[in-house]
Amino acid sequence: MSYGYIRVAAVTPDTVVADTKANSESIVKWAKKAAEAGAQIIVFPELSITGYTCGELFFQDTLLKGALEGLRYIAESTKSLDAVIFAGLPLMYKGHLRNAACAINHGKILGFVPKMHLPNYSEFYEARYFKEGPGDVEYIDLPNGKCPIGSRIIFSCESIPGVTIAAEICEDLWVPDSPSTEASMAGADIIVNLSASDELTGKAAYRRQLVSMQSAKCYVSYIYSNAGIGESTQDVVYPGGGIIAENGRILAETKPFDGQMTITEIDVTSSIKRRGQMTTFDSAADEYVRVPFKLSPQKVTLTREVDPHPFVPSDKEHLRERCEEILNIQAYGLRKRLDHTHAKCAVIGISGGLDSTLALLVTVRAFDVLGLDRKGIIGVTMPGFGTTDRTYTNAVTMIKTLGVTFREINISNAVRVHFSDIGQDEAVHDVTYENSQARERTQILMDIANKEGGLVIGTGDLSELALGWATYNGDHMSMYAVNCSVPKTLVRHLVRFYADYYGKNDENLRKVLLDVLDTPVSPELLPPEKNGKIAQKTEDLVGPYELHDFYLYYVLRYGYSPEKIYFLAKEAFKTGTPDEFYDEDTIKKWIKVFYRRFFAQQFKRSAIPDGPKVGTVALSPRGDLRMPSDASARIWLDEVENL
Numbered sequence: 001m002s003y004g005y006i007r008v009a010a011v012t013p014d015t016v017v018a019d020t021k022a023n024s025e026s027i028v029k030w031a032k033k034a035a036e037a038g039a040q041i042i043v044f045p046e047l048s049i050t051g052y053t054c055g056e057l058f059f060q061d062t063l064l065k066g067a068l069e070g071l072r073y074i075a076e077s078t079k080s081l082d083a084v085i086f087a088g089l090p091l092m093y094k095g096h097l098r099n100a101a102c103a104i105n106h107g108k109i110l111g112f113v114p115k116m117h118l119p120n121y122s123e124f125y126e127a128r129y130f131k132e133g134p135g136d137v138e139y140i141d142l143p144n145g146k147c148p149i150g151s152r153i154i155f156s157c158e159s160i161p162g163v164t165i166a167a168e169i170c171e172d173l174w175v176p177d178s179p180s181t182e183a184s185m186a187g188a189d190i191i192v193n194l195s196a197s198d199e200l201t202g203k204a205a206y207r208r209q210l211v212s213m214q215s216a217k218c219y220v221s222y223i224y225s226n227a228g229i230g231e232s233t234q235d236v237v238y239p240g241g242g243i244i245a246e247n248g249r250i251l252a253e254t255k256p257f258d259g260q261m262t263i264t265e266i267d268v269t270s271s272i273k274r275r276g277q278m279t280t281f282d283s284a285a286d287e288y289v290r291v292p293f294k295l296s297p298q299k300v301t302l303t304r305e306v307d308p309h310p311f312v313p314s315d316k317e318h319l320r321e322r323c324e325e326i327l328n329i330q331a332y333g334l335r336k337r338l339d340h341t342h343a344k345c346a347v348i349g350i351s352g353g354l355d356s357t358l359a360l361l362v363t364v365r366a367f368d369v370l371g372l373d374r375k376g377i378i379g380v381t382m383p384g385f386g387t388t389d390r391t392y393t394n395a396v397t398m399i400k401t402l403g404v405t406f407r408e409i410n411i412s413n414a415v416r417v418h419f420s421d422i423g424q425d426e427a428v429h430d431v432t433y434e435n436s437q438a439r440e441r442t443q444i445l446m447d448i449a450n451k452e453g454g455l456v457i458g459t460g461d462l463s464e465l466a467l468g469w470a471t472y473n474g475d476h477m478s479m480y481a482v483n484c485s486v487p488k489t490l491v492r493h494l495v496r497f498y499a500d501y502y503g504k505n506d507e508n509l510r511k512v513l514l515d516v517l518d519t520p521v522s523p524e525l526l527p528p529e530k531n532g533k534i535a536q537k538t539e540d541l542v543g544p545y546e547l548h549d550f551y552l553y554y555v556l557r558y559g560y561s562p563e564k565i566y567f568l569a570k571e572a573f574k575t576g577t578p579d580e581f582y583d584e585d586t587i588k589k590w591i592k593v594f595y596r597r598f599f600a601q602q603f604k605r606s607a608i609p610d611g612p613k614v615g616t617v618a619l620s621p622r623g624d625l626r627m628p629s630d631a632s633a634r635i636w637l638d639e640v641e642n643l
Helices: 020-036 055-059 061-077 179-185 203-218 268-277 316-341 354-370 389-401 412-422 431-452 462-467 488-501 507-517 538-542 545-557 562-572 584-600 634-641
Strands: 005-011 041-043 084-093 096-105 108-114 138-142 145-149 153-157 164-169 190-195 221-226 242-246 249-253 261-267 289-293 345-349 377-381 405-408 454-458
Touching: 005 020, 005 221, 005 242, 020 041, 020 061, 020 084, 020 261, 041 190, 041 221, 055 061, 061 084, 061 096, 061 108, 084 108, 084 164, 084 190, 096 164, 096 289, 108 153, 108 164, 108 289, 164 179, 179 190, 179 203, 190 203, 203 221, 203 242, 203 249, 221 261, 242 261, 249 261, 261 268, 316 354, 316 454, 316 488, 345 354, 345 431, 354 377, 354 389, 354 454, 354 488, 354 507, 377 389, 377 431, 389 405, 389 507, 412 431, 431 454, 462 488, 462 545, 462 584, 488 507, 488 545, 538 545, 545 562, 545 584, 562 584, 562 634, 584 634
Parallel strands: 005 041, 041 084, 108 145, 153 289, 164 190, 190 221, 345 377, 345 454, 377 405
Antiparallel strands: 005 261, 084 096, 096 108, 138 145, 153 164, 221 242, 242 249
């Protein structure tokens, strides 16, 4: 199975201006290369059969005749290729030349898509040679019969769902109302662009932005092929370069003047999934003609990177910006809630772990924004049966270093009284033993908040909510949950960012934050080991958070099946350091745990407190996840069992 992936290529062939034979031969050569590499959608530049820079030669009958002969040669020579090929040529229609893209499949000319917006400014004089359109589909006579021509054509693969292609040409992308916008609303999942864009200082970056943004707002894959090698350099220079994007993400690109083929895989189902969720994405399908073609479904081996940490930007500068942005969303969300409730203070339970550390840092930022004294933040450490010296010391150090009010309340005696009341044997370390401690801590925080006229700040993160890794009516509850849409993999980076950028002038703060990052994730509800180290490690019990965050992203963002997520996880985690590598059995083991817990623990998410949404994946029952608490996971778990 290909799981919705198909390999595509953007090619810039060697061009000889006005030599249609040489150009056609070059297109065929490169089409065969691309097909040999597994590409089934192959896109060449604008006017690639003649060259874009022919000028007045476009009025010569010999050139136009040569272009049609070249087109027929390309069709005949690529008959055996299992691909749909897009090439550009000047085409006479109704007494006017059209700058057209032609689609070819298994030797058949499928149709012509004319350029709708002709630049006639600066170095461009297209209106001198060409006429735009037509928009609506008409039919042109060819030796083998009638062929559709018009901008409202969608080429639809009969054998591979989701491979529905619309074409536009160069300037069509640069205008406010691009033809691809309407085509995507009519159901096109893939847009190809045959282009001839000359190179100017800064223009390459702008082209890249245009392609990325168009693919993002239309929820499509976008394949862009630009003219380059061999075009006339009389007044301008053409750099070549292909760009392939998917839903706003650049998957592959060839830099200007560097390479002739850009090839990768696109996921056609991702566009369909995202578009289907957008209720504002209207349909215009009735206005389009669908032209069928055939491709053989192929098993695709991915060459594109599958990011093992989809919540975490791989680029360091982007990550820094993302961290700053998230901290602001969290802090300003809390700012509003504090201001609205006229709260006199904020109360946080500080364990010395990652989540409570982030919540404290966010609360400090919110108080600073409001111009409030940090002493209005009450950091409460509540040692219990499982508290280690390391986490206790880090909690105390952090509270004092940040200048907030410190309180320590040991819960051991209170929990023992509770055990006596309910008949719980302290030697039995079961769920009652653990949850009694979590609920005692929450009761303390709530009562302090009531007494001081404040708010209890929740510390639980998105990953814990997804897995239900929280004590119901214990740490599950707060008055404002600042971390509720931040996944665990991102929590780490937020704390590290704070240590690196805000702790650089405070060595004590930086040191303690780095040690928190180095501490195993644990609720510390079981006694420590004899050597005093943490005995209860969360990831030993529920699985690695980086795997669960990966599953969560694709479950909620795209609604992918367990089978496809398993396939992607194998790709994402097949290499790396021992800490980043997971074999197939491990991936399968924990994906089963994910689905079982995700469904079984919805009742907890149905009762979570308010908290700020920071990303596209969130679990609020009032916003992103309206899911019944008694939904069955059976068919998902059955699929996992059959992996």
